Amino acid sequence: MTTLDILFAAVGLITAASAILAVTTQQLVHAALWLVVTLGTLAGCYLILGAELVALVQLLVYVGAVVVLVLFALMLTRAPLGPSPDQSISGVQRIAVALVGAGTSALFASVLLPALGGQLRPVRTATTAGIATQLFGAWVWPFELLSVLLLMALIAALAVSRMPSRRQTSALPAEESLEPEMPQTPVGVSS
Amino acid sequence: MIHMWLPLVLVCVLAGAGAYGVMVRRNAVLVLIGVELILNSANLLFVTMGSVYNDKLHTGQVMTLFLITIAAAEMGVALAVILALFRDRGHIDLSEPGL
Numbered sequence: 001m002t003t004l005d006i007l008f009a010a011v012g013l014i015t016a017a018s019a020i021l022a023v024t025t026q027q028l029v030h031a032a033l034w035l036v037v038t039l040g041t042l043a044g045c046y047l048i049l050g051a052e053l054v055a056l057v058q059l060l061v062y063v064g065a066v067v068v069l070v071l072f073a074l075m076l077t078r079a080p081l082g083p084s085p086d087q088s089i090s091g092v093q094r095i096a097v098a099l100v101g102a103g104t105s106a107l108f109a110s111v112l113l114p115a116l117g118g119q120l121r122p123v124r125t126a127t128t129a130g131i132a133t134q135l136f137g138a139w140v141w142p143f144e145l146l147s148v149l150l151l152m153a154l155i156a157a158l159a160v161s162r163m164p165s166r167r168q169t170s171a172l173p174a175e176e177s178l179e180p181e182m183p184q185t186p187v188g189v190s191s
Numbered sequence: 192m193i194h195m196w197l198p199l200v201l202v203c204v205l206a207g208a209g210a211y212g213v214m215v216r217r218n219a220v221l222v223l224i225g226v227e228l229i230l231n232s233a234n235l236l237f238v239t240m241g242s243v244y245n246d247k248l249h250t251g252q253v254m255t256l257f258l259i260t261i262a263a264a265e266m267g268v269a270l271a272v273i274l275a276l277f278r279d280r281g282h283i284d285l286s287e288p289g290l
Contacts, residue, residue: 004193012197016204019228023212028221035224038205042231046255049198049242054255058234061259066227066266073220073270077277087218089286097214105207112203112236117196121243126252134249135256146260153264157271 004123008048015041028079028087032070039063050125198239205232219273219283223266230262 015038022034039062046055088094135143205228212225234255241251277283 002192002194005197008193008197012201016201016208019205019208022224022228023208023215023221028218031221031224035227038228039231042235045198045201045235046238049193049238051238051242051252051255054234054238054252054259057256057259061263062227062231066263069266069270070220070224070227073223073273076274077220077283079218079220087221088215089217094215097211100214101207101211103207104210105203108203108206109200112199113196117199119195119243120192121195122192123242124245126241126249131249131252134247135253138248139253139257142257146257150260150264153268157267160268160271160275163275 002120004048008045011041011044011048015045026083026085026087027081028074028084029071029081032067032074035070036063036067039067048123050123052125053128053131193243195239195243198235202232202236202239205229205235217284217286219276219285222285223269223273226269227262227266230258234258 018034018037018041022031022038025031025034039058043055043058043063046052046058089097209225209228209230209232212228213222214225216222216225237251237255237258239251241249241255244251273283
């Protein structure tokens with residue numbers, strides 16, 4: 001065991017445990033908070049593997065932005081705060097899903113581990129300057145394409161959230177003849 | 192020096208946990224958490240391969256940066272879709288039929 005091995009094993013154990021907790025916990029907000037632990041320790045894994053820039057971007061974008069989005073989504077959809085076992089399927093289906101998940105892991109392991117698992121390799125730290133040179137040199141067109149993708153995602157998110165609800169649009173023509181102020185009925189209440 | 196099986200086992204565990212989370216959850220936001228875990232396992236595989244193989248273009252790390260950006264964009268659109276779903280149906284339980 002080398003020093004990097006021990007460091008990676010320590011951080012990786014936390015990552016794996018919190019990832020499993022994030023998908024098995026019964027409390028919705030806890031799932032999002034375990035995701036924070038998973039993504040944060042994964043940034044530590046990147047640091048051990050010599051990818052400082054990726055680790056910092058992971059902290060900025062994932063732990064900073066994506067988790068906030070998840071928490072916002074949970075709050076805006078009125079997630080229950082206590083333990084809520086009805087958020088997951090149960091019974092035979094759950095056992096079958098656990099088997100499929102374990103099978104996925106086993107499939108990946110059976111491909112990756114025999115091919116590369118036994119090797120002992122030096123970790124090559126890439127400097128930020130070197131990555132930047134390649135990013136704005138060889139990878140500049142994918143990079144620009146990605147900025148277009150981000151713009152499209154922004155516009156799409158705006159368009160989807162401004163889309164009128166199906167209940168409102170289907171209810172409007174009948175109600176327009178009766179009362180002009182009918183669209184004030186709350187949307188979330190089932191009729 | 193690092194033994195390659197350590198990061199690779201973590202990749203397998205993350206992918207399996209993510210697949211389990213996508214299938215077992217009924218709440219749409221929790222399904223997204225599973226998707227994030229799968230994406231992160233792909234990221235870790237990219238970084239691992241990028242750091243052990245001598246590649247002049249730094250493909251592993253650059254691809255990870257791209258994938259993080261794509262995941263952020265995906266998250267924004269998915270949140271908008273989930274909120275539209277919630278406005279439309281009043282719940283985001285994926286195992287129940289719409290309307």
